[in-house]
Amino acid sequence: MNRLQSIKAPLFPQSGFSATHAFLGHGNGSLTAKSNVAARQRQRASSHYSLFMPLHYEAGYAYPLLVWLHGEGGSERELRQLMPHVSVRNYVGVAARGTASVAGLERGFGWDQSLLAVDEAAERARESIEAAQERFSVHSERVFIAGNGSGGTMALRLALQFPEWFAGAASLGGPMPSGNNPLGRVKDARGLPLLLASCRDSEDYPQSRVAADLRLLHAAGFSLALRQYPGEHELTTVMLADMDRWIMGLVCPAMAGAAV
Secondary structure (H helix, E strand, O other): OOEOOOOOOOOOOOOOOOOOOOEEEEOOOOOOOOHHHHHHHHHOOOOOEEEEOOOOOOOOOOEEEEEEEOOOOEOHHHHHHHHHHHOOOOOEEEEEOOOEEOOOOOOOEEOOOOHHHHHHHHHHHHHHHHHHHHHOOEEEEEEEEEEEOHHHHHHHHHHHHOHHHOOEEEEEOOOOOOOOOOOOOHHHHOOOOEEEEEEOOOOOOOHHHHHHHHHHHHHHOOOEEEEEEOOOOOOEHHHHHHHHHHHHHHHOHHHHHHOO
């Protein structure tokens, strides 16, 4: 498998894949003459998100939206390297910056799980979704949230807290959130498809924790897919390709095997 990450460093080196045809950078400007949209985008000038436009973008097609939450020490800038390993055609992509700075990393961020930090993460996720919807043609019922490590844990928390925002949630190497009642809206969230991915030798998400999460989610009545991989705690191209197939299987089952 092609490893993409060291858990101690940002997901991708900044010198990696350059998708200048598809990567639109940060939300700090307006591409429309409508004053109300321009005003909202000016208000977002200090926002921390990055956008990805699919290859051969067609404005008449409502694309699924992939909301990505990076792992510990990463940032929203990794989206440009990540999306080609998921799909360059299937999604509009948006990545939000973590709510907490990581000590020793000038551009490294993480996701704190305190109540205030969760509220801020929800605001950033909502802002990122709205920015993507303003910029591109996005299917409002095909918004998926996913993340790696602590970003995966936050993705699960936000999806369980706001199930009406999302069509599914995936965590790659991040355990179920604990504390602050993550299943407080279980009746509303029960129909939300979930994907959990883990590495067999991971110390951050050990097999005992995986088994406990599976028991909890099955008992709560969730539709759950589990993927397990060799290794310790690496994000790989195989994981991202599997996530793409899982999402496309929900979007269009007949096309799941044809995901690019």
